[in-house]
Amino acid sequence: MSSNNNSRTLLVIALVVVVAGTVPATVAGQAERTGGTVVVEEGETVDSLEAFGGTVIVEGTVTGDVSAVAGDVRIEGDVEGDLEAVGGSVTVAGTVQGDVEAAGGSVTITEEGVVGGTTSIGAGTVVVDGTLEGDAEIGAETIQLGEGASIAGDLRYGGTLEGNTDAVAGTIEQDSSVGVDVAPTIQPIASWLFAAYALALNLVLGAALLALFPRFSDGVASRAASTPGRSGLVGLGVLLGVPVLLVAVALTVIGIPFSIVGAFLFALAVWLGLVYGRFAVGAWLLSLVGVGNRWLALVVGLVIGAALGLVPYVGDLLNLLVLLLGVGALAVGLFGHWRTARERDRESRGGVGPGGPTTD
Structure with a gap:
């Protein structure tokens, strides 16, 4: 009995760790950080930063x-060392005293952006409107030099150069080998990395749910499969109605703390609904071939969902439908559980409810 309790405790701890990894995380001196959003806040100073997440923002100071x-990678504060960044978009709107090596779909150096060392960029599009105090090597389909751009050293580039070429104090050299295939290569790699990261988180969450609440989880999957239309409509109502309700509560001012907590719970519920929806799809597919293993259903459903996420448009639409299915089935299951618990409570009190004694 004690070993079973210990197992459940470990699963709860694992679930808490996973949830913590999906909410915005503030770096507090750590050199490594992973999460949905990693932030070095304004006024904060850390020694160095190695981060992997949905969004990485540096508003404070990194001394290394x-x-x-x-x-999305954004540098809005000060980086006293070098910057190495890979992302869908990379923006330097602060100061990097060392070198910058960046690759992504788009890379932007804003008017406020300053790079003290050399700059090496490979991307689909590059916009330079800030100050580069060293040499620059840029490979991209399109390189745009804005009116506020200033490049103190030489510029070696590959691709199409447009805009204010007078911003380059040194020589300008075109080299078709610079940045060749960097952008087309980095985007699929980044997409697969994020898909693998999300899949791992979903697997941990799903395993915890199946281990802690096996009957409830099976009920959600069964409900989604047996009444997909009803579950989808309920899910749509939840996704549209809850945010409106939270905004209405926040407008009362006194309800702001409740709306903040509610927003967190709503985000968690949506995540649970996504996992349950994919679990339901996996269970349904396996039922077609006569297999009833819930753990295999979880893996199959989550893998299919992750693969669909890599397919533009159609994959996103199908995942949205699965999300509506899961959120709706989860909401109906929670409501049914609450109603059953309420009826049991009334029966345990001898049929005395808020309105007084009842008769059948």
Whole structure:
């Protein structure tokens, strides 16, 4: 009995760790950080930063180097060392005293952006509107030099150069080998990395749910498969209605703390609904071939969902439908559980409810 309790405790701890990894995380001196959003806040100072997440933002000061892989990387504060960044978009709107090596779908150096060392970029599109105090090597389909751009050293580039070429104080050399295939290569790699990261998180969450609440989880999957239309409509109502309700509560001012907590719970519920929806799809597919293993259903459903996420448009639409299915089935299951618990409570009190004694 004690070993079973210990197992459940470990699963709860694992679930808490996973949930913590999906909410915005503030770096507090750590050199390594992973999460949905990693932030070095304004006024905060850390020694160095190695981050992987959905979004990485540096608003404060990093006295060492920054290495970041994320969907969006933004440097708005000060980096006293070098910057290595890979992402869907990379933006330097602060100061990097060392070198910058960046690759992604788009890389932007804003008017406020300053790079003290050399700059090496490979991307689909590059916009330079800030100050590069050293040499620059840029490979991209399109390189745009804005009116506020200033490049103190030489510029070696591959691709199409447009805009204010007078911003380059040194020589300008075109070299078709610079940055060749960097952008087309980095985007699929980043997509697969994020898909694998999300799959791992979903697997941990799903395993915890199946181990802690096996009957409830099976009920959600069964409900989604047996009444997909009803579950989908309920899910749509939840996704549209809850945010409106949270905004209405926040407008009362006194309800702001409740709306913040509610927003967190809503985000968690959506995540649970996504996992349950994919679990339901996996269970349904396996039922077609006569297999009833819930653990295999979880893996199959999550893998299919992750694969669909890599397919533009159609994959996103199918995942949205699965999300609606899971959220709706989860909401109906929770409501049914609450109603059953309420009826049992009334029966345990001898049929006395809020309105007084009842008769059948």
